[in-house]
Amino acid sequence: MLDKLGSSLKDALKKLAGKTVVDRAAVEELVKDLQRALLQSDVNVKLVMGLSNAIKKRSLEEELPKGVNVREHVLRIVYQELVNLMGDGGEVKLGAQTILMAGLQGSGKTTTTAKLARYFQRKGLRVGVICADTFRPGAYEQISTLCSKINIPCFGDPKEKDALKLVRDGLPSMSGLEVVIIDTQGRHALENDLIQEIIDINTISKATHRWLVIDAALGQQASEQARRFHEAIAIDGVIITKMDGTAKGGGALSAGLTLTASFPGSSAWGI
């Protein structure tokens, strides 16, 4: 992620090497390069502007600490501000839990559900999946096919129209398992009925975690969408999908929520 950022930062920082006072022009140039890289990665425009102002201001105003050269000083500020922007990375805990998957249509929830199931399985946990997507044609066939390839039990019924019923019936059937992952249909911030549906699924399932699945290519819309999901079900993790393309994931990064995983090197699962 943000791989271009690394190289353009390095170039910009080079210009500060050997300087004894912070050079305004050099800092401005550095901030400009940083802005460009972040904007091209779909990081939220307001965040980018805030970040660049903070870096500029701190680099020019903060006193150079003893024994630290200008380059190191600015680098440290850039680093701190970037870390602020990204928040902490979350971690996937290994233990008994119910995970509710949420996200926009086509973001990769179903594929990620299967990837997560395999991940927990490989860590030695007993895993099951509930298909609560009652809308998309072929949704049950998709997840049940993926699950059967990796020997994961999958509860669902392509004829059932009530997602809540599937969750209600599915959970008891998974009682011997440690990790249960609930796959849901796609929805977006303006679909109030569907937002209500996922609120209800969350209530009924008493999910331990609610993870938002975001496509790496999602643009400036990401923050607003994420906010709506967060208001609805208190998202406690974000998973970025499709990082094997050329998108940088800055939209997901700007969601302001904890990044749980990006499954680097992940890909479409055809099986």
Place this chain on the structure above:
Amino acid sequence: MFEKLKSRLKEVRNKLDSGINEAATREGQPAEVPAAEKRPAGSTGLVDRVKVLIVDRELVISESDISEALSELEIVLLENDVAFPVTEEIIANLVKELVGKRRKIGEPVDAIVLSALKKALGDVLGEGFDIINYIKTHEHPVKILFTGVNGTGKTTTVAKIGYFLKKNGFSVVIGAGDTFRAGAIEQIDVHAQRIGIKIIQHQQGGDPSAVLFDTVQYAVAHNVDVVLADTAGRFHNRANLMNQLEKIRRVMKPDLIVYVDEAVAGNDAVIRADEFEKTVGADAVVLTKADMDPRGGAAISIAHTIGKPLMFLGTGQGYDDISPFSPEKVIEELFGDVA
């Protein structure tokens, strides 16, 4: 779509306006038509010479007059998902268009700014694509191949367009060309049954070229007007998958290649559209998920990058949730409310 862009553009327009007007005032020239205009009819001499001096005197717009407004416009475009390089180009074009332009005193500033902005976006958006007319004027079956990256809405779009064409009196057959993704054949099969359109399908894991070839054969044998060929999503940086698409193209010889992406995509939209256009080509674009309150910038980015018309916008998950895209209407909507 374009809602946010619309309101923010209005602010920028006002800023550009006041920037230029301020410059006029600085130079001590009132922006209104000077009084000399009201000379008595038929008189010559001094009065007329004054008139030439004042009325015909022009004002030259400088970059500094508009720089503040332009940097604001840049942010507006970026915030609305116009990709970074495309934004830079639009701004550069606007600078070219406005800076150094001679404006007669008395000529309304708004008109100049408006036409420059309109031109900048109009150039980018180009013309729409009238699919009905295309089908009417081409030999049948008209074969349309749908391409794009994973999860953008290709399959749903195939169903919607099939439904749209059926309602317009054409016979349609769908080829289930996604033989890769689990559940993909079931998905398109259910859609086809619901909208009452014939579908040709093979087994999962089969050769997509083969099923699409069979679909074309079926259309020829049964005098079907249109073939809609669905394909598996693929990333443009996967050479083997792009080669497979190239093979599909050779085998089924589509009349039209429609590239499908989502209206909510950010900067990557230009990168992948460009790659698809370069490797297998694209004749038109469909942007889906326009109901997600997108900023609409992807439409501008993609159209600008590959220079291909936008055919439809997808506006939901229902079969009717599709609308033909009209650039004039968008421009009209963006700028039509000049107050």
